[in-house]
Amino acid sequence: MSKVYIIGAGIHPFGRTDERSGRDQGVFAVREALKDANLEWDDIQFASGGSIAAGNADVMINDLGLTSLPFINVFNGCATGGSALSTAQNAVASGQCDIAMAVGFDKHPRGAFNADPKAFGLPAWYGQTGMMLTTQFFALKLQRYMQLHGISRETLGRVAEKSFRNGELANHAWRRTPMDLDTILNSPMINHPLSKFMFCAPAEGGVALILASEKKVRELGADAVGIASVAIRSRPPGSFEVFAPSMDVEDGGKPTILASKAAFEMAGIGPEDIDVAQLQDTESGAEIMHMAENGFCKDGDQEQWLAEGRTEINGVLPVNTDGGCIACGEPIGATGLRQVYENVTQLRGRGEARQVSGKVKTAYSHVYGAPGLSGVAILEI
Amino acid sequence: MTQNLQPIASGLWSDEAQPHLLAGQSADGKIFFPIPDGDSGKNLDVIKLSRSGILWSFTRQDFKPKPPYDGPEDFIPFLIGYIELPGQIIVESHIIDTTLEELTIGMAMEFVITPFDDKRSIYAFRPEQSL
Numbered sequence: 370m371s372k373v374y375i376i377g378a379g380i381h382p383f384g385r386t387d388e389r390s391g392r393d394q395g396v397f398a399v400r401e402a403l404k405d406a407n408l409e410w411d412d413i414q415f416a417s418g419g420s421i422a423a424g425n426a427d428v429m430i431n432d433l434g435l436t437s438l439p440f441i442n443v444f445n446g447c448a449t450g451g452s453a454l455s456t457a458q459n460a461v462a463s464g465q466c467d468i469a470m471a472v473g474f475d476k477h478p479r480g481a482f483n484a485d486p487k488a489f490g491l492p493a494w495y496g497q498t499g500m501m502l503t504t505q506f507f508a509l510k511l512q513r514y515m516q517l518h519g520i521s522r523e524t525l526g527r528v529a530e531k532s533f534r535n536g537e538l539a540n541h542a543w544r545r546t547p548m549d550l551d552t553i554l555n556s557p558m559i560n561h562p563l564s565k566f567m568f569c570a571p572a573e574g575g576v577a578l579i580l581a582s583e584k585k586v587r588e589l590g591a592d593a594v595g596i597a598s599v600a601i602r603s604r605p606p607g608s609f610e611v612f613a614p615s616m617d618v619e620d621g622g623k624p625t626i627l628a629s630k631a632a633f634e635m636a637g638i639g640p641e642d643i644d645v646a647q648l649q650d651t652e653s654g655a656e657i658m659h660m661a662e663n664g665f666c667k668d669g670d671q672e673q674w675l676a677e678g679r680t681e682i683n684g685v686l687p688v689n690t691d692g693g694c695i696a697c698g699e700p701i702g703a704t705g706l707r708q709v710y711e712n713v714t715q716l717r718g719r720g721e722a723r724q725v726s727g728k729v730k731t732a733y734s735h736v737y738g739a740p741g742l743s744g745v746a747i748l749e750i
Numbered sequence: 751m752t753q754n755l756q757p758i759a760s761g762l763w764s765d766e767a768q769p770h771l772l773a774g775q776s777a778d779g780k781i782f783f784p785i786p787d788g789d790s791g792k793n794l795d796v797i798k799l800s801r802s803g804i805l806w807s808f809t810r811q812d813f814k815p816k817p818p819y820d821g822p823e824d825f826i827p828f829l830i831g832y833i834e835l836p837g838q839i840i841v842e843s844h845i846i847d848t849t850l851e852e853l854t855i856g857m858a859m860e861f862v863i864t865p866f867d868d869k870r871s872i873y874a875f876r877p878e879q880s881l
Contacts, residue, residue: 480816481813481816483815483818483819485818492759492784493818494759494762496817496819497758497819498758498819498821498844498866499828499830500830500843500844502815505809508809509808509809509830509831509832510807512807512855513806513855516854516855517855557812558812559812559813560811560812561809561850614783614784614841614842615773615782615783615784615841615842616832616839616840617839617840618836618837618839618840
């Protein structure tokens with residue numbers, strides 16, 4: 370498999386854009402990415418993409434142009450963006466084409482997600498009794514983690530505080546007003562120990578990335594970022610996942626640990642080599658737990674890491690430099706690619722006020738979602 | 751108290767004075783709860799789950815969920831958690847007769863049937879009551 374590069378990245382601002390459909394936000398992102406790569410839609414030879422709640426991606430060709438390109442629709446939960454990226458990467462790596470596009474977009478109604486039990490192979494009573502909520506899963510996983518590993522609520526607050534601070538510096542972020550620790554800690558409780566401002570909210574947005582072969586990168590003289598690895602893993606037996614009426618007594622591992630390990634192995638580097646990381650932060654506890662699951666620190670070390678500001682933009686390992694899901698909101702189909710967009714921005718040194726100082730050579734992104742799957746992408750220059 | 755109520759779903763727990771949750775067990779000993787519908791539920795032996803366990807984790811549902819939640823119109827926050835039934839499985843459950851502040855991971859819990867609304871009953875766990 371030959372190496373694949375990202376040569377264009379475009380984003381539609383996250384948050385709420387009432388006058389524009391989710392798919393139109395995707396089209397907007399595609400046009401931004403084309404502009405960034407200095408290409409025309411006709412140049413794209415392959416596309417893959419999707420959304421969870423905003424329709425099929427391939428309908429975009431009505432707006433972008435009927436060029437007869439193959440367009441694979443992806444419908445893969447929170448890994449939709451990651452799967453689109455992986456599909457586009459494979460199309461280029463296999464030699465099927467020289468220029469491919471991955472796109473993700475979404476538009477969700479306000480308020481917590483309400484999933485249909487049937488779509489997840491679960492009985493109706495599980496939803497009726499009020500136990501099938503994503504927010505509960507994160508609270509339940511976190512409650513146990515905090516007790517086992519000595520994480521305080523204040524540390525949860527510090528994560529959200531950092532998210533809003535970073536969000537202020539990112540043009541594409543939704544929540545761009547810093548918030549103090551007390552306000553976060555004292556905001557209305559959603560699912561103990563998580564209060565309102567520790568959670569991301571369902572939102573809207575679109576992201577598109579343009580991928581190219583090495584040959585094309587040279588030909589175009591593109592400002593390219595290399596894809597070192599992309600790994601997507603579904604859950605192993607005995608892992609605790611969202612929407613689980615029961616689980617095994619024996620802990621069998623986690624999809625994030627598997628995806629992370631596979632991505633590091635493929636890239637031939639380790640967590641200590643990463644310069645900046647975007648980690649799934651559905652709520653602030655998820656960022657804490659995912660720091661350890663992705664191998665960046667030991668369980669429990671997060672308490673000290675956050676107190677010392679090690680994950681700040683100027684810290685040893687900046688995490689969620691655009692404010693992550695907490696500041697950008699969660700359009701499920703777009704989040705995975707937003708993280709990659711942010712990493713491309715950092716690697717190219719175009720982060721402006723939020724640019725990580727020093728030479729950024731490696732960047733890591735991680736998404737997690739129902740019903741227990743994770744996607745990791747490592748980029749490098 | 752729950753005698754005139756209809757279970758929220760049939761086959762979830764046994765119909766006896768001291769009811770048990772019902773699970774499926776495969777030939778190699780793996781336990782499934784709830785018993786799966788369709789092909790994956792075939793060839794499983796129906797077993798009774800333990801009426802006592804320990805608290806694995808917990809939280810409180812502080813906002814009224816959207817449908818398919820079908821609880822009482824006047825929403826009252828409720829406790830949920832996971833209960834480890836040693837040697838069997840960890841099950842998600844409503845938790846009753848206690849408060850968030852009183853719950854600690856590792857505490858002993860016991861199985862009960864409790865009203866869900868004025869027509870239906872659900873299963874739950876509560877801190878073990880001293881005899």
